[in-house]
Amino acid sequence: MKILVPAKRVPDPNSTIKVKPDGSGIVTDNLKWVINPFDEIAIEEGLRIKEKSGPAEVVLVSIGSKAASEQLRTGLAMGADRAILVLSEEAIDSLAVARVLAKIVETEQIELVLMGKQAIDADSNQAGQMLAELLGWPQATFASKIELGDGRAKVTREVDGGLETLDLALPAVITTDLRLNEPRYASLPGIMKARKKELKEVPIADLGVDAAPKLKVLRMVPPAKREGGRKVENVHELVQSLHNEAKVI
């Protein structure tokens, strides 16, 4: 089975994000960059499927600047087989991402796409669902468990009020939630091997897809700051304050 795992380069979730004074974006100096955490979970799942269910190839793809090759190398070091970097200097929206991915799915004859539910920079939570529609494939988003067999996938999903199980005909797009697995770290031998694995670069223009974004970010501002409150001495003071001052109980 050929599995495609899209992986986006995003700021480390532990870093402090500041908006540029001119509102044109975020300050990127000194930021640490990582594979989008949900995509890391998707890579791990792809590797587990390969280890468990036999012959499979895990292909990574990232759309972005040359710098994203760093994240692809990390994914290869985790154990993915090869990687494609679609070079694009422009910021693109999730629909354009999905169009690019759809093209790659076709040319690579992919049978399963595993991807993050959400890129933690723009927080859109869109590309997987869009890709499924463009391909005419079923989708299972927010997966916390995946069982493959017989050309079908049984997927447990994290939804409001509980867990839902869907049965999908493959090929399909599955997006990961936090509880699906705990991604492995790249081992030293893994890092050595990754250097020799294929990482192919393709300019986005060569794919012949319409990647013009329809969602445009015009400007950004920092969020309104919440006024800090105070510390209370004990439980009694807390209850009195909530009752008499805040009047919420």
Next chain:
Amino acid sequence: MGDVLVFAEHQKGKFPKTTLVSVAAGREAAQKTGGACHAVVLGKNVDAVANELAGYGVKTVYAVDDDALEHYVADAYTEALAEVVKQKGIDLVVATSTAVGKDLLPRLAAKLGAGMASDVTAFHEDGTMERPMYAGNAIATIQIEGSPKVVSVRGTAFDAAKKEGQAQVEKLSVSLDPSRLKTKFVDFNETKSDRPVLTEARIVVSGGRGLKNGENFQTYLEPLCEVLGAAMGASRAAVDAGFVPNDLQVGQTGKVVAPTLYVAVGISGAIQHLAGMKDSKVIVAINKDGEAPIFSVADYGLVADLFKAVPELTEELKKLKSH
């Protein structure tokens, strides 16, 4: 500017608050841009819910009844909703970013070739909108080009629509292409709880890793929730450790809440958690580490061992209630 269509999610014949929020958001968007706001219900035997929805100030309620729509699944719902959008020449589709909204709207957008914005918190008269990015560390002004457009709205950013008028209900039939329906609903394992729904509660009490295990959620947090009539929430760490069910996670990648009172117990206050609760009206934090970042957003902070403070708090509140 053209018309707005609200996708009205319903559960067990009722509308959760999140649906009424989407109606309010749709009405606001329509008012700002000068169009009319309609709503649509999809499902099996939807007459009653369609009539109910008609009382919330929309111009028309479209009702689509089909066996294939009995359980929500993305492919069938996308096909049906896209047809309504096309038949009615809709310019903007709106729903709240619930689990269903998040699953459905992007698929719909792709089907329509539409641009989409998630978690919109405000509509402006010039057609621009606002939405948070980077776990709420940036508030972006955005624009969607072309028509139609698709928008999910943040459930905490708009008040629920109030009863107003009685719209006309129009039944629509759609033809669903069976070759596009490849998903089978198997089952729904509902989290059993007597507590209010997290996204609807006036008070939320959330626990974190500081609770140490699931049993302590029962012994310490449950009685506090009980006396406050509060919903229970949790940090990712508490959910990952299996202390509580997944759908209690509050934060950037879980649920966003903004209750009148939010009580964070044994939660450090990572940016991802703050993203899901910092718009609460009053925030209380109980943590034994006086330097924990949660205190930077708390109106009232109590530096204490939760295993001592929470039972005391529960007792004091009981006393207060009995007066």
